[in-house]
Amino acid sequence: MAFAKTVSILILFFALACNADKSLKPEPVAGPDMFKNKNVAKDVLLPGEKVFNVQDFGAKGDGKFDCTQAFMDGWRKVCHETTGPARLLVPPGRFLVSSMFFSGPCTAASPVTIQVQGTVLATVDLSEYENGDWLIFQKLDGLKIIGGGIFDGQGKSSWEYSENCESSADSTCARNPSSLFFSDSSNVVIQGIRSVNPKGFHIFVTKCTNVRLRKLKLLAPATSPNTDGIHVSHSDTVIISRNTIATGDDCISMIQGVKNIFINRLRCGPGHGISIGSLGKYPNEVEVKGVRIQNCSLTDTTNGLRIKSWPDKYPGAASDISFSNIIMQNVKNPIIIDQEYECYPDCKKKPSLVKLQNIHFQNVKGTTTTPLAVDLRCSKLYPCQGITVRDIDLKVGLAPTISRCVNTKPLFGGLLMPPACI
Template sequence: MAYEYDLVDARVRQKAGPDLFGGQNLAKDKLLPGEKIFNVMDFEATPDGVTDSTQAFMDAWRETCNSLVQARMLVPPGKYLVSPMFFAGPCKSPRAITIKVEGTILASVDPSEYVNTEWLIFEDHPKGIKLIGGTYDGQGQEFWAANMNCEKNTSPQCTRLPSSIQFNNVKDGLLQNITSLNAKGFHFFITNSANIRLRRLRAIAPDESPNTDGIHISHSSHIRISKCVLQTGDDCVSMIQGVDDVAITRVKCGPGHGFSIGSLGKYENEIPVRNIRVLNSSMVGTTNGLRIKAWPDRYPGEASDITFSDITMENVKNPIIIDEEYECEPAKCTKKPSLVKVNRIKFSNIKGTTISPFAVDLRCSKQFPCNGIQLSNIDLRPVKVPTASRCLFTKPIYTGPQFPLPCK
């Protein structure tokens, strides 16, 4: 299960505004006319994977960000060990800053250095920022054993493990052609941001690594995720409160915990989640498939206008699941009903195999039953045991063939 971290004092979803990357061909990285390059090697970085190059990276970033002409920071081939860093803006260049990585960046493994719970933070970039290429190795193996389950332990002392790359308060951001290995916590964390594109990313960690979500999103709008391979120990993509207008296409998920919305109802005054589309993607061996989860006996929340379409699954557990009894015994939960409203959710053209007794499991709130749940062309065949549908406090609308059979 993922620990859904949030900035609990941030209650405003970022508004997208004009999309500066709209209509651009982002597939190829090209130098702009007159663009100046700041190479970390010119600032005494050492590409041996052992010597700390943090100061060299910060010096190169400072020159890049303060440049009055268009500029980029370059990390050439080699291995570079760095401690946690803030790549803070706003920058002075006329357009989005680029950081181009051709080598491998290694995270330090001293726990005392991670006082801000992140490794690399890109913050306050209203003109945009581009991270292109390279490998980011979080070296999380020694940290995973110390992971705290903050789903069950809600005390202030419970802290999650550091994310590898965080965008905070970024407008018009691009993450492209990046491999993230063995993140201590989340691989990519997008929060308080808008107009963000994540393209051709690889997030890789063992399936037993805790809370290593591939992409985690909160308080953000107009997010586009495409052509990614996410093989993690937790959610491939997780979206919590304040997320609006997300499109996920052509993503390969697994191992991991699937595509997840929630958990919702965890905090007071949550901002709704809405306008989510997961399309043309595949899942292999995940412990959940397409999931919306909400806490019983907590706070109000809302998830609406969500579409899952053209998804193929292989040996997936819980392929289609709405769980408003999160962390409570399924169908036997004695806690007060969830206060989260779930409306207008569509599952269309979902096909493949499952290892679960319930391929379609819709357990909604008794106080706020789910409305507008649609299932169209569902074909989920059992591998080990017979599979069925279960529906509590919802009356789905069915169209096209259905396997397993619809709820009665």
């Protein structure tokens, strides 16, 4: 009996230890940057670099033949059966592929290159996406996706089945497949490609470090649901620069666990703007910290610069965030902190447990479609701290704009339209 009791205690202890390990899994931390101080815009074959064409593995660029196995065989050759520099070439043509993994670690020299010159088409049958996403890149250290080609998610027929998992309380909610999904990877460059009509997000980055997303065109109709352009979570050091995003949801969305994010020269619209959150939806959320957004333009978006958190849910935090040198045209909600997400107006729920501090809005100019141009609604339990609003010039036709501040006392400065909150 004593032995059985001891075994039971040990099993219980082991189970608790496993669960604790899962909840305390360390966040990714950026290490040495493989591409630092290098001209990533220039593509040249490295000495001895081998080029493997997907057509040599049986792919046909007719838009009808299923090329999934050919792509998998080509990736296996490039990543796992080569020791020197190597690249996978997708030549001009239309190549149909279903959900698949591009997994590492690779034996080839870093970085491995995928050069897409043609169009990669997603199959339309959602039942084929048991992996959850379309093209899944994981456990890679050193990857370049270049070439000027197109990733076409052929998502139109799937949009009617799209579920908004952000707003759903159902843990079984299944989002539509993202077109390009990156996880557990570092030193990644995605440059000069186009993504059109994804089933879900265009690009999803999670648990990654040292990622560069450059000169991308991400396009979908304004009516396409839940088609975020770039979605980032649990990642360190992500540089997003010189991109054009016109889609049906957030141009860029960032949630828990992101840090050291730099967004520069984004052209956004139509879409839902640039968003941090929603925060506070899940237990044990990791803080958002160190986000710089500058030199961007937003046109015909439903929101501009937004931070949002749930009331009456879980703790969280976001700090050291700045928005500067932003041009807006016909933006409905230009500057908004919403800690009553999905509960406003007349929210009767308990206040948000998410702490927001050191958030700065500077040199934001342009036009809005609503008089309320600056709307800062913070938590009654944890008022926003260290908020600054400086040099804002937002107009709605000839009428004046206004600002609102709830549970926060921002520091206003410079030329202001709308005027500072009273």
